[in-house]
Amino acid sequence: MLSQTEENYLKALFHLTTERASKSEVGTNELAAALNVKPATANDMLKKLKQKKLINYEKYGKISLTVAGRKQAIEVVRKHRLWETFLYEKFEFTWDEVHEVAEQLEHIHSSKLIEKLDKFLNYPEKDPHGDAIPNAKGEIKIQPGKTLLQVAIGKTCKLVAVRDNSASFLQYVVSVGLGLSCKIRVISRQEFDGTTEIEVNGKKSIVSQKFAENIYVA
Amino acid sequence: MLSQTEENYLKALFHLTTERASKSEVGTNELAAALNVKPATANDMLKKLKQKKLINYEKYGKISLTVAGRKQAIEVVRKHRLWETFLYEKFEFTWDEVHEVAEQLEHIHSSKLIEKLDKFLNYPEKDPHGDAIPNAKGEIKIQPGKTLLQVAIGKTCKLVAVRDNSASFLQYVVSVGLGLSCKIRVISRQEFDGTTEIEVNGKKSIVSQKFAENIYVA
DNA sequence: ATATAAAGTTAGGTTTATCTAACAAATTTA
DNA sequence: TAAATTTGTTAGATAAACCTAACTTTATAT
Ligand SMILES: [Mn+2]
Ligand SMILES: [Mn+2]
Ligand SMILES: [Mn+2]
Ligand SMILES: [Mn+2]
DSSP: OOOHHHHHHHHHHHIIIIITTTOSOBOHHHHHHHHTSOHHHHHHHHHHHHHTTSEEOOTTSOBEEOHHHHHHHHHHHHHHHHHHHHHHHHSOOOTTTHHHHHHHHTTOOOHHHHHHHHHHTTSOSBOTTSOBOOOTTOOOOOOOOOBGGGSOTTOEEEEEEESOOOHHHHHHHHHTTOOTTOEEEEEEEOTTTOOEEEEETTEEEEEOHHHHHTEEEO | OOOHHHHHHHHHHHIIIIITTTOSOBOHHHHHHHHTSOHHHHHHHHHHHHHTTSEEOOTTSOBEEOHHHHHHHHHHHHHHHHHHHHHHHHSOOOTTTHHHHHHHHTTOOOHHHHHHHHHHTTSOSBOTTSOBOOOTTOOOOOOOOOBGGGSOTTOEEEEEEESOOOHHHHHHHHHTTOOTTOEEEEEEEOTTTOOEEEEETTEEEEEOHHHHHTEEEO
């Protein structure tokens, strides 16, 4: 059985190589940064994960998940998102509170628990942030990738998911009147730095490029 | 914040000194045995817990919980039993399955989660094994201590709780027709070794002294 | 009261996950 | 293409939880 730390490395690799899929491989530094550890620490773990045949990795080369590693990673993501949904729907947690607790709950080992949880929630397909929940077979209904930054001026779109799950970002999102399924109209955008003016339910706000990149829309 | 290991030591101390309260102090060996570690390992932890002012302990002396240590221990016990109740009542776990998963869930840190869990279960007072669940203030409606072994021959009693929480014991209990609140009639008992003959719903069984000591009755 | 046994402690290791500092390889830039 | 920068690796430490083996203290039994 994998340790919590190993599970966190696989999850991070999954996010970096598959979910935010600009590329399907990552480097040591990027992985280390995502996990808030030093590259030397990540390097040690890479050797261990390689030895366990969970990643493809050669010295000085790029890193990717093997089929076995990907399977484990998806299981952790599934648990994380099911727990977030549970906390949100059954225990009145807000969407900026669920992530932190799910980070702990995702490491509970019990297949029966996860099956029952999934059933209890009526087999949800999305978590409170709009992210897809892998099903029991590990299948993911993959979701679009367009962000608010890519929406043309004058167009209206709908918020389908948020990229960042931190409480600070989510509270910021709420403060501009946004939430899942909200309609957003793009009023203007600065060429210079991507600063974007938007309108949500009649309320106008100006948000940064970084903000816009973290809002997925359809 | 305490580590999972520290929490487990405090919980074990609580069980040994307060719940199975033949005595209010324990020794290093007994504690080590309860935690399935070697005395040398327990000794290291005792120094740490003493330094954190969670236990009273002097070299070569007996061990007891401080007020602070007891408070932490009760919180872990509360979480453990609330989770067991949750799994049993909401997720169709059997009473011999809940303990193992609760051993993991008891270490999740989130006061909001526990408050909501308690509320969701409608503030239960007992877990699936009949053990008292401490309330949010840490108060415990203490329960009787009579075991099946102490019931006189010919008398009838009711199972109120089980001492051992292992799957093997609980399955054994079920196999003789027992469960919470079941009526038990004591037919006979051997002076020699405490072997006891009982009748449950018309079904007669012969159980060992060890078995009888692990059944609490009223 | 002493010898034996039991209980408890210490010393010295291991494994996992982390770090810093120094070094090596690969990539970018001039 | 050579220098500079970035990226990645290695060596050597540390802290938490564990272990075994040896030792010390306390309790028990003659
Ligand atoms: Mn999350
Ligand atoms: Mn995690
Ligand atoms: Mn239990
Ligand atoms: Mn535990």
